[in-house]
Amino acid sequence: MNVYDLMDKYSKTNLILRKYRNSSMKYEELIRKSDALASYIIKRFDNNKMPIVVCGHKEHLMLVCFLSCTKSGHAYIPVDSSMSKERIKYIVENSNSKLIFNISDNKLHLDNIDIKNCAEIETIINSHATMIPDKIYRVQDEDIHYIICTSGSTGKPKGVKTTSNCLKSFVNWALTLWDYSEGTHYVFMNQAPFSFDLSVMDLYLSLYTGSTLFSIDNQMISNMKELFSYLKSSDINIWVSTPSFAEMCLTDINFNNNLLPRLKVMLFCGEVLTNNCVQKLQNRFKYISIINLYGPTEATVAVTAIKIDTELSSNVNPLPVGYIKNDCKLFIVEKNNSVLNNDEDCLEFNGVSYRILPEGEKGEIIISGKSVSPGYFNNNEISKNVFSKRIINGIENRYYKTEDEGYIKDNLLYYCGRIDSQIKLDGLRIELENIANSLREIEFIENAVVLPVKKENKLQYLAAVVTLNKVLLKKDFEVGLVIKEKLKNLLSNYMIPRKIIIKEHLPMTINGKINRRLLTEELK
16 A cells, blocks of 8 residues: 555544644644645646755644645655755755745745745645545656755755655665554654655654654754653654764763653664664663664665664674665675676776675675665766666666765675765875774764864864763863874874864754764864
């Protein structure tokens, strides 16, 4: 059964779809309002299937707009209201969209774009209240379901096209990651903004299972007291977040089983999950399953997963990111300097050949399978560099070259960081994530980020920003000297950061990831 039919089924019950602050929305309201708004979109645009931009943060109406778009045959593009107006303008212009549902307080002014605010959207819904859109218009199979914009090395957003088949593949697999029982009602935590693909995990797992989505917002995250008061009333069963968000919560001793007594599963994706973080969670929450996942937006949220038990968290460092899902494959590759000859041991991207490496060797991660996106929207030049296709036994297989580094051991993927985080200092190749992993091995370090410091576009030295898991009765510069001394047993001298900065917390982006850009600015 597809997501539309499932939600139609749930709408005939009294189930609560979502809780946010002091309000809630039932499945019945979502279906009724999305039917009305979809009918308006169909009447206005008919067979023009351009994407539609939805701008907001965590408002209920965002979900209504998402579903109305897909019911009328349009992909939706979620844009968070905290984004800069320049970024929003770029996304809209690149999407060729002629319609924006603006649920935020932002005053958007864009030429030749129809912008509907909250009051106008509600008026449209009321005026089409009795209309039900024909099912033939629905986005399905290889139609684009949503487009999430990510920033690459250029900083310009790239719209990742995700098909309904990609989404269905992810959901079917993700529901096997814990002891899921059909018909069980869960409460999923939604931490990430809807513009960040981690939110797809909690949103669609919740929708497919008839569960409740419990959302927190940026204002709560900046006020721990308010956040914990809100979480206390949540009855959350399934926690979905970045590791950084969990680490922020762990700084408060009240983040424990008493706060979330019904918590069963914690799903982590988007960043490196550290052993320290897992061990603290295992101490605070005795009966939960902690699942580590990996995957880029271009392969639909996540493609590998593993349950991290106490044996793994105690004995394996860094932690693996998991086993590949059953309808995908992983390849570890290096650039092949020989001529491409359609060898089965090679993959091609835009005329460049990559040799598949044997298990245990480190290289770039390539993902193939049903989760892989067909490419970037309106960006064929960049798409052909990282997306590829190959016909095998009459079936087209899509491939995505991640620019992530890793290796496979005993069928488990280990993530080693971004390819673009590899730098050269004084002619020597350095992998920043390797240094960060070594810092995390020091017994009193909670987490670490290693940053290259440049002056006049030239790399000068490395700096490490660390948080501690206990109070050391030393001045910061003395702690820095101790850290450097301990690193001598773990790293070559040229890899030891010149500068060690100690912080109480690592700053986060609105997506819940470590804010490396802000830390870099502070170093200037």
